Amino acid sequence: MRICVTGSGYVGLVTAACLADSGNHVVAVDKDEDKITRLKQGECPFYEPGLKELMAENMRARRLRFTSDLFTGVSAARVVFIAVGTPARADGSADLSAVESVAAEIGKALSGETVIVIKSTVPVGTGDRLESIIASQTRHHFSVVSNPEFLKEGAALDDFLRPDRVVIGTHDDDAGDIIAELYQPFVRNNKPILRMSRNAAELTKYAANAYLATRISFINEIADICGRYGVNVDEVRRGIGSDARIGSHFFYPGVGYGGSCFPKDVQALASTARAADVACEILDAVHSRNVRQRTNFVKMVTDRLGADLKGVRLAVWGLAFKPKTDDIREAPAITIISEMLAAGAAVAVHDPQAMDNARVEFGDRVEYFDDAYDALHKADALLIITEWNEFRSPDFDRMKAELNQPLIFDGRNLYDTQTAARYNLEYYSIGRPSVRPA
Ligand SMILES: NC(=O)c1ccc[n+]([C@@H]2O[C@H](COP(=O)([O-])OP(=O)(O)OC[C@H]3O[C@@H](n4cnc5c(N)ncnc54)[C@H](O)[C@@H]3O)[C@@H](O)[C@H]2O)c1
Structure with missing residues (x-):
């Protein structure tokens, strides 16, 4: 499958490398040009055991590429992941400005039917909000799915490749099936793929x-x-x-x-x-x-x-x-x-x-x-x-x-x-x- 991952931080890079490793063609995007330059040279911008090697293997196989040009990455993808940061505001609430701005950019870049997956940790109801932001930018059909990430830094590859569970939050069965298919290689040990409402998936991550x-x-x-x-x-x-x-x-x-x-x-x-x-x-x-x-x-x-x-x-x-x-x-x-x-x-x-x-x-x-x-x-x-x-x-x-x-x-x-x-x-x-x- 052709995939674009927006945000090449701890979660985005691990997601991109692991999905490329199971045979998908992945373009990882970041707005930080310096980070993208380093990634293209095979450098991992942070320490995570095994990640640099996994990136190198998949870059060699031409399944993993990096760009700062979100438009190109998104327009060619069937599935687009949002993995940008959601830091705390001064009052403790989640700052959704990066998620919202990347959603608007994704909306502008859509070129056909696309599943947009929110991997960032976001408050309940954010999927609805992103859906209207994206809809205001495109006429193409799209679906917004919540798929929170449970990996732990320091054991991120193992957690992604062998998750305890995968949570997929959507009422759109077709979109849910596409994301479930992406995760099939990682749940061969019979760990569950849990389908639920988008709001429930968003809350599940915070509750965990x-x-x-x-x-x-x-x-x-x-x-x-x-x-x-x-x-x-x-x-x-x-x-x-x-x-x-x-x-x-x-x-x-x-x-x-x-x-x-x-x-x-x-x-x-x-x-x-x-x-x-x-x-x-x-x-x-x-x-x-x-x-x-x-x-x-x-x-x-x-x-x-x-x-x-x-x-x-x-x-x-x-x-x-x-x-x-x-x-x-x-x-x-x-x-x-x-x-x-x-x-x-x-x-x-x-x-x-x-x-x-x-x-x-x-x-x-x-x-x-x-x-x-x-x-x-x-x-x-x-x-x-x-x-x-x-x-x-x-x-x-x-x-x-x-x-x-x-x-x-x-x-x-x-x-x-x-x-x-x-x-x-x-x-x-x-x-x-x-x-x-x-
Ligand atoms: N780090 C973890 O262990 C972990 C685990 C599970 C979930 N999460 C969640 O995943 C999300 C990402 O966390 P992280 O630790 O990977 O963040 P991070 O800060 O390491 O990476 C975020 C990346 O997004 C990029 N970015 C921001 N705006 C962008 C835009 N408009 N276009 C392209 N790139 C953009 C930034 O340059 C940065 O490289 C957060 O919501 C976090 O809560 C993190």
Whole structure:
């Protein structure tokens, strides 16, 4: 099938590469000329495991092409995906300006019957709105289908190629069949393709993200209670997670969720609720607990080292909002490091992938180290903010040799407290008893 994907970000590029890989001819469009130039040269503009290689294979096979000319891409396509960003506005609602402007451009470029698929995360009713925007620009027959994306950065290819489910929201059966056919190669393991109304599909995406964010905020609140009563949250997690109704996935206490989805989607759903006069106490609480989680971590550091951090040098391991990505959008590390800098600390940072993005964020306000242990040199403490695998089994002796004192604030509970005690560390984590050197 001839496909055009508008927006070549995390979602658009993964969609384009995976659909090309199953035999479709895909043109990926972006308005960012510089990004398109890099993509044409085979460069992936962000880090996502396996994506660069998949792009290269499909570019070689001439099934995947890139352009900044939306008109050409759209006019030749049977199916057009919208995968542009939907960031949060200041009031928390979703900013639909990119989605609406790309819809108008698509409308102008249609040259025949086309299915337009909204992959961006958009509030309920957006499909109706885009339908009228596109209709105002074209006389050709088209259908607007909602097909929200559930991939996780860091595991995006696997999630796209082996989804738990595919959601297709439309009342147009023919358009729904075309999109279902596109996804057939990815659901050969009998995972469901769920057909529903367009509004239900739009809401499903927000409800899924809001629920996952709720689990994180819930376990963070339980961890806070555990911490105050000297209880180890790991034991409680095991105790509740083994209940089949609850399960242990997505139940890790830490510095809270970040990234380009959960923070904005929780707030956008709350805004959708408020617009319809629905009280949304849970969503508001999920968000405020998440904000508090970062503040609590900062307090943990300043309680130990003092509110005035002038003359204090801190090492930070982990900047990306989660492991296996270079994405630092809404990352807890940004808030925490900014607070440390504001309190006067000197900050040395290391992340396996996110250093370039961090340079854009922090400039020369922090020092960057390609080697994790170099970042520790003469630091008064280590702050762990992202749970990269390579931080899980470090050389504790080397850490101690580099640090001024063996002091670790672990925002992701990477080490068990017995290990910390065995290495004679002073170790603070989330919802677990602190460890002090003998
Ligand atoms: N990132 C994720 O993990 C993820 C997962 C599921 C769903 N989503 C949703 O998917 C959507 C896209 O997210 P993303 O992370 O890929 O965004 P992104 O910011 O990485 O990419 C968006 C791209 O769209 C381009 N763009 C904007 N306006 C355009 C236009 N008029 N024409 C062509 N290109 C245009 C931008 O230049 C950018 O490259 C959002 O709604 C997001 O909520 C994201």
